[in-house]
Amino acid sequence: MDESLKIRREEAARILRLKGIRPITHRVAIYEYLRSNPIHPSAETIFLNLSGTLPSLSRTTVFNVLKLLCENGIVRRITVENDRSLYDANTCDHIHFKCTICGNVHDIFPSKFPEIELPYGFVASETQMNVWGCCSDCTRTLAANR
Structure with missing residues (x-):
């Protein structure tokens, strides 16, 4: 080792x-x-x-x-896909960005994490925010191939 x-x-x-x-x-x-x-x-x-x-x-x-x-x-x-669980050792609040081209999941750390107002009596135990789109590498590749 x-x-x-x-x-x-x-x-x-x-x-x-x-x-x-x-x-x-x-x-x-x-x-x-x-x-x-x-x-x-x-x-x-x-x-x-x-x-x-x-x-x-x-x-x-x-x-x-x-x-x-x-x-x-x-x-x-x-979970950024239907029933497929993925695992992350980074437990601080962040957003997961799933590239719909290459399939990679990237961590995004916004300067301000969006606050979600819950209805009265609701208590959140965990928050997950997922975004789908095209990552910077795939965007460059697509632009170069045009």
Whole structure:
């Protein structure tokens, strides 16, 4: 294991401990992967990327670890497609921009996050804002091909 991966995994284990989660190998690896790859991967993507180095990892383990991380507020489950869940280790308020051309999901951090006025008696527990459109890379590619 290279030194930077070792340091990232130690940091992931520290954060898990702070949340009262025992930092076993699969939990640390999955959380470190999410922190190091802000690509908003699906559980399947996480499994495919980690199973080569963690042969004992199963799809069920990935789903269970993601559920645990979400329940403890360390990771967010996002849905920018019909029934497909993606995961994000960035839990601060931000907007997800899904490019309809390349399919990538980008984080957008507006200077002012939109406030939503809820009807009396309603209490929000979580907010997700998704925007669909064409990312800057795809916009440039489309413009160059005209």
